[in-house]
Amino acid sequence: MPLENEDRASDSPYIHRVWRSHASGVARMTSIATSNWELVFWEHDGGMHAAVRGPETTASSAEVPDGSASFGITFAHGTSMPHLPAARLVDSALESPHATARTFLLRGQEWLVPDFDSAEQFVARLVREGVVVRDPLVDEVVAGATPEIGTRTVQRRVAAATGLTQGGIRQIERARQAAILLGEGVAPLAVVDRLGYYDQPHLARSLQRFIGRTAGELRRRDAAEPLSLLYKIGDADGP
Template identity: 45%
Template sequence: MPDASGRSFYLNGSAWEYPTFEHAETFVNRLVKQGLIATDPCVEAALRGQPKPLSQRTEQRHFLRVTGMTQTTINQIARARHATNLLKRGVPILQVAYDAGYYDQAHLTRSLKYFIGQTPAEITRGEEQLSFLYNTDGT
């Protein structure tokens, strides 16, 4: 196995160089070519809210194979992101819990701590910066 340096990592049995901003597209194309990432029209349609006529079990298998997560987990992440966006806009915590479909404030707090890494109060106060990759504009 080739040596991985400080500028590379192991993936699928070989060393890969960390992508730079300028080479990100080449990196993604290499991942696709190696079969390490994939798209699935059934999953894309379900995420857009236009599911294909598949059985529930078939749809579950598609989600797990393509994303590595269940559709339920993906929906929970989306709900946590929505709640975070509401909190960042100054919506009161109890209203966020209701608007985002949580059972109560404790349910909201557990979910945000698990998926976002911060409690609703921490998000509201803005004590810690959310990940640079976290999209806070709601899209």
């Protein structure tokens, strides 16, 4: 496979997913929209890099260095960094000014580079040091809960933690779920009905914007560029 992806769930309330990837023989990939921010580490030609990558509101084409290996911690919707406002991260990334095989800089401090198996311990340290905080209400609201506080307060807290609106998050997550279902062979009309799209043109527009694929391409899996990580929540956890 030109792009080998592996991911797992986490028992940390701060973490949505942990993943790693290895590229071989592929020049570009389609980076699909995501409503979560991430800490990403990648190694290429003997050099280590680290970056905070914000939510992506549209699909885009991204270069993939041949032979590169990457690892990422995708954070839960209620998790944020007070020193980096979420709105500043949307559709952008901030690379660490200095990274080695062992360390990188974040909030002006040096940290040991974590790995696929030590993500939880690393994030726990970020929490203890106040680099990462969590608003549990945001995760609950995104999951569909109805809080006992005003709508404007909810909207403000969701925007502060994610940089996005509730509606924007729902659109992205629905498109990702639609892509998974189509890749499993579910018919477009069934996806429209199951996920609440108005009709097939509505589904088509959503897929083009957030996934960068047509329903037919997702069902055939014949596009020239591989997709970035797309996982089905609820699958068995673990590598």
